[in-house]
Amino acid sequence: xxxxxxxxxxxxxxxxxxxxxxxxxxxTFNSYTRGWFRQAPGKEREFVAIITWSxxxxxYADSVKGRFTISRDxxxxxxxxxxxxxxxxxxAIYYCAAxxxxxxxxxxxxxxxxxxxxVTVSS
Numbered sequence: 001x002x003x004x005x006x007x008x009x010x011x012x013x014x015x016x017x018x019x020x021x022x023x024x025x026x027x028t029f030n031s032y033t034r035g036w037f038r039q040a041p042g043k044e045r046e047f048v049a050i051i052t053w054s055x056x057x058x059x060y061a062d063s064v065k066g067r068f069t070i071s072r073d074x075x076x077x078x079x080x081x082x083x084x085x086x087x088x089x090x091x092a093i094y095y096c097a098a099x100x101x102x103x104x105x106x107x108x109x110x111x112x113x114x115x116x117x118x119v120t121v122s123s
Contacts, residue, residue, distance in 0.1 A: 002026035011115030024077040034079040038092035047105040086121045106116030
């Protein structure tokens with residue numbers, strides 16, 4: 001069974017940091033574009049960051065640029081999201097995703113999804 005499993009979410013004060021992980025199992029996603037998305041209550045799911053299969057290219061939403069860093073370890077089939085200088089508006093469920101094509105920011109273009117991990121930033 002193909003699975004993407006997120007971990008690392010939690011409650012943190014504004015200005016703090018968290019590191020999310022997304023481990024893949026059931027197949028290798030080393031040739032896949034990997035992404036992070038988030039969904040806050042009452043809002044649509046939105047793009048956060050993506051990384052190409054080799055890790056050589058990354059792209060971020062303007063709202064997180066300079067604060068978040070996406071990386072991947074293909075030997076572990078794992079993608080990470082380092083989140084620094086967190087703000088209350090970063091509070092959301094964070095989802096990792098994978099797609100077999102090139103990079104894309106539209107959530108509907110991703111074929112595989114994790115179950116999500118909650119990130120709550122208190123003011």
